[in-house]
Amino acid sequence: MGFLGERYAIAGVGETDWTRESGRTPLTLAVEAAQDALADAGLVPQEVDGFLSYAEGDSADGLHLASALGAQPNYAAEIVGGGSSAEFLVATAAAAIEAGLCSTVLCYRAMNGRSGRRFGTQESDGFSFEQIYPFSSFFSTQGITSPAQHYALIARRHMHEYGTTTEQLGAVALQFREHAGRNPRAMMHGRPLTMTDYLGAPPIVDPFVLFDCCLETDGAAACIVTSVDRARDLRQTPVSVLGAATRSGGSNVYHYGLPVITEAAGHHLAPRLFEMAGLRPGDVDVAGIYDCFTFTVLIQLEDYGFCEKGEGGAFVEDNRLSLGGALPCNTAGGQLSEAYTHGMNNLIEVVRQLRGDYVGTHRQVAEAEVGLSTGWGGPEVASALLLGARG
Amino acid sequence: MTPRPLPNPDTQPFWDGCDRHELRFQRCDACETFRFYPGPLCPSCGAADHQWQRVKGTGEIYSYVVVRRAMSSGFAAEVPYVVALVELDETGGIRIPARVVDCPVADVFIEMAVEVGFEAVSDEITLPVFTPITQD
Ligand SMILES: [Zn+2]
Numbered sequence: 001m002g003f004l005g006e007r008y009a010i011a012g013v014g015e016t017d018w019t020r021e022s023g024r025t026p027l028t029l030a031v032e033a034a035q036d037a038l039a040d041a042g043l044v045p046q047e048v049d050g051f052l053s054y055a056e057g058d059s060a061d062g063l064h065l066a067s068a069l070g071a072q073p074n075y076a077a078e079i080v081g082g083g084s085s086a087e088f089l090v091a092t093a094a095a096a097i098e099a100g101l102c103s104t105v106l107c108y109r110a111m112n113g114r115s116g117r118r119f120g121t122q123e124s125d126g127f128s129f130e131q132i133y134p135f136s137s138f139f140s141t142q143g144i145t146s147p148a149q150h151y152a153l154i155a156r157r158h159m160h161e162y163g164t165t166t167e168q169l170g171a172v173a174l175q176f177r178e179h180a181g182r183n184p185r186a187m188m189h190g191r192p193l194t195m196t197d198y199l200g201a202p203p204i205v206d207p208f209v210l211f212d213c214c215l216e217t218d219g220a221a222a223c224i225v226t227s228v229d230r231a232r233d234l235r236q237t238p239v240s241v242l243g244a245a246t247r248s249g250g251s252n253v254y255h256y257g258l259p260v261i262t263e264a265a266g267h268h269l270a271p272r273l274f275e276m277a278g279l280r281p282g283d284v285d286v287a288g289i290y291d292c293f294t295f296t297v298l299i300q301l302e303d304y305g306f307c308e309k310g311e312g313g314a315f316v317e318d319n320r321l322s323l324g325g326a327l328p329c330n331t332a333g334g335q336l337s338e339a340y341t342h343g344m345n346n347l348i349e350v351v352r353q354l355r356g357d358y359v360g361t362h363r364q365v366a367e368a369e370v371g372l373s374t375g376w377g378g379p380e381v382a383s384a385l386l387l388g389a390r391g
Numbered sequence: 392m393t394p395r396p397l398p399n400p401d402t403q404p405f406w407d408g409c410d411r412h413e414l415r416f417q418r419c420d421a422c423e424t425f426r427f428y429p430g431p432l433c434p435s436c437g438a439a440d441h442q443w444q445r446v447k448g449t450g451e452i453y454s455y456v457v458v459r460r461a462m463s464s465g466f467a468a469e470v471p472y473v474v475a476l477v478e479l480d481e482t483g484g485i486r487i488p489a490r491v492v493d494c495p496v497a498d499v500f501i502e503m504a505v506e507v508g509f510e511a512v513s514d515e516i517t518l519p520v521f522t523p524i525t526q527d
Binding site: 135136137138139140141142143144145146148149152153154156157160202203204205206207254256257261 | 394395396397398402427428453454455456457458459460461462463466469472474476485486487488489490501512516518
């Protein structure tokens with residue numbers, strides 16, 4: 001049962017501070033997040049023999065991080081999954097360990113997302129998405145250069161097909177901001193947001209206003225994957241990987257050509273994910289759902305089976321994503337209000353909730369036993385994990 | 392600076408067509424399916440042989456955005472501008488991104504009927520753009 005017999009676990013998590021101008025290199029940020037995760041697990045760098053990361057030409061790879069830490073890795077690789085990579089890394093780490101390539105893997109994402117290479121402005125520093133997406137020229141020449149401009153095309157169509165409203169997008173922004181208010185380390189801590197603020201915010205690209213878009217952050221986040229047996233001897237309660245599933249591309253990686261453009265790739269992998277773990281969406285106690293935009297939360301809720309297709313907007317009303325709601329989600333504030341680390345911070349928060357790190361505070365989700373972490377790399381690219389604490 | 396297309400051997404015929412004010416797409420010889428974006432094989436049947444067939448360039452807006460804040464400095468002077476995903480007639484429903492011009496931003500809607508035009512943005516680059524088809 002479960003992913004690789006549920007024999008693999010996240011043994012430690014860590015992160016840097018979240019800033020708009022770190023003044024440090026991505027390598028230094030990676031080192032700091034790695035040291036934080038190692039300390040959390042009770043490991044030294046020499047006990048890590050695998051490194052997995054992801055980047056958009058904006059980071060430091062595992063070879064350099066391992067060297068900086070003084071580790072002696074047997075295995076290092078980069079994953080191509082964009083915003084769905086954090087979960088890919090954990091799944092791939094477990095698979096690499098199972099295959100005997102290594103025994104303990106540090107998974108991380110490090111970037112100066114604000115002061116360095118900002119998403120959407122790459123064209124101006126000589127970098128072109130053409131290097132990644134063969135169809136980039138068709139968009140960039142027409143004035144579509146940023147992720148927000150791309151995803152707004154999908155959001156608009158969803159509104160047209162299902163009647164999704166601006167206020168429903170706003171409900172996601174407000175909820176995650178409320179969570180950030182509980183997290184002193186969140187970039188938007190102490191910056192409460194009302195619906196009036198939301199509706200009056202500067203428009204970015206209709207139908208998105210400023211608060212529909214994630215933060216831009218300098219920082220790094222990391223987690224350590226090893227066997228449950230090894231993790232049990234370490235400092236923290238292991239959080240087991242109960243399920244893992246991925247989707248890389250598909251029938252049309254130019255997803256605007258799909259018959260339906262308003263689905264997340266999650267709908268391809270969700271049945272596999274839940275079946276392997278013997279769980280259903282209703283069993284999830286806490287979720288980290290990839291929130292590069294408010295809108296991506298809505299369609300993932302639909303496509304991971306928390307509501308019917310088209311009802312994601314209605315689902316997020318009535319505070320269902322709050323700490324006491326039906327599906328506490330992005331409880332540290334998410335990428336909309338905590339920090340943007342290309343997904344890794346949401347995964348780390350799910351691990352902390354399942355370990356009960358916040359017990360005794362107003363941040364803990366009560367009786368959190370099953371967690372879901374989803375990554376989003378577009379309508380045809382996704383990965384997700386189901387996680388569970390192992391006492 | 393406005394981003395320039397970086398044509399490659401797969402996409403060059405599309406841009407060459409634009410230079411001649413012609414909208415052309417690959418069409419599979421075996422199963423006659425149109426495809427976009429350009430590539431070596433037919434996504435429907437896997438065949439490689441194809442023609443670059445010219446289409447009339449009418450269609451309707453499948454989705455659209457209104458860019459209010461440009462992220463690329465080359466477009467800063469042009470906000471607000473509309474970019475639509477246009478579903479083209481005669482093609483079995485392929486969709487391409489393009490600007491909607493000669494139309495007030497607030498008047499654009501999904502399912503609006505549009506037709507292609509061409510706009511030279513430099514000596515070297517001509518882009519397809521779309522305008523509403525008037526009913527009269
Ligand atoms: Zn064919």
